Amino acid sequence: MSTDLSASFNEQYMNINTKMKKRFMRKPNVSEATNEFIALAIQCEHSDQPAFAGHSYVGAAKCEASVGNFLGEAEHFLAAARQFMKAEKKLKSLKFYSGDRENLEAATGCYVQALQKYPDKSPLRTSILMELASDLIELNHKCEAASYYEQALEMVQESTMKVMCMRNLLNLKIDCGKYDVALEIANKICDSNLNIPEAITAEVQVSRILLTLLEKPPEDSKPLSLKQLFTDLMNDNESNAIPLNTDIRLKLQSIIICHTAGDIHSLISVAADTKQFLTMQQVELLHALIKEHAVC
Known part of the structure; x- marks a missing residue:
């Protein structure tokens, strides 16, 4: 990435989207676009730009959704959620508080998108809810975290996990x-x-x-x-x-x-x-x- 990370990211992100649109009349190479979004996400991660990485993983998730690969879509939404959450924690560590909670809202939205791709009784839904709750606790949003623990509790079957929840x-x-x-x-x-x-x-x-x-x-x-x-x-x-x-x-x-x-x-x-x-x-x-x- 260039020193102007934002401009470089936007340019690369738009280039991938443009390729997809140009191929719209033909059959687009979704796999290629997915890989390019993932490569861009990894590049952003290495540059310590988690919010940009999150957007790139969302791009990859949308590519997977377009071909009906819902498990791949969920995987990339989870990766995006974790990057957005990392960005929010980074802001907190710098004692910079964003009133619009852009990264936090993006992270929560991606977690919800991911869990909706799994069956109702899937343990993965419970894990996602508890991961989100744990992140919110770390960010001192405890009342919000409680609502996700309540949702997780409705799904938990295993005795020890239920007690801890x-x-x-x-x-x-x-x-x-x-x-x-x-x-x-x-x-x-x-x-x-x-x-x-x-x-x-x-x-x-x-x-x-x-x-x-x-x-x-x-x-x-x-x-x-x-x-x-x-x-x-x-x-x-x-x-x-x-x-x-x-x-x-x-x-x-x-x-x-x-x-x-x-x-x-x-x-x-x-x-x-x-x-x-x-x-x-x-x-x-x-x-x-x-x-x-x-x-x-």
Whole structure:
């Protein structure tokens, strides 16, 4: 590419398109055009111009679509999505924020185009949705990411993957301040028949306790397992449903007692000693609980 990368790219891109149009009255050599778009994309990648590379892969995808090669089309749309996402991350690393989100919108559109080429129950659709969600989380667009995790969750069949997806969605909803939805998800995880590792059960149960204190659901709307969780915790009953060590049990008991009594000073003190046992999302819930009492 010349030093004027934009002009060089536009010229090469238009040349490939022009070749296709000139051959329109004849049978166009789609394979040749596809290869030229891919070569241009690789050239752009080597020049560290991911957005240009993304456009080139879109050109290749359209070529494949014109001859009904839907798997090839999907492959190139995925390559384009990853390049556009790379361009967006590059802007973020430079602390340059684009109001129109051009690269991000292009990436999302290409991911969606790619997944639509696969059958409804294809694991590849799930993988694409989770890849998109993961990228959005990295870019701190967590509420957008949650919507793609929800879509992925509808397709996941494998037990371990389903548990991890639900756990990620739970934490994303907490990050987005959707505590009511997060509590519903936590209840579903604990009431499911899935084989949940003990460490994840413990993590979800702690989140569940803090979410319940924040949301204060009516007693008659609480699932039986949630009521039993509080009963077992406050009465020191041993249960597989709450595989918590003694330290965190005592801290949670203290938080519940301070919260119920409205003792904000003791709550702040207990919270400071409890944070070391909690995830980032759980610390956020604890801060929200303290803030609630401070306002009152």
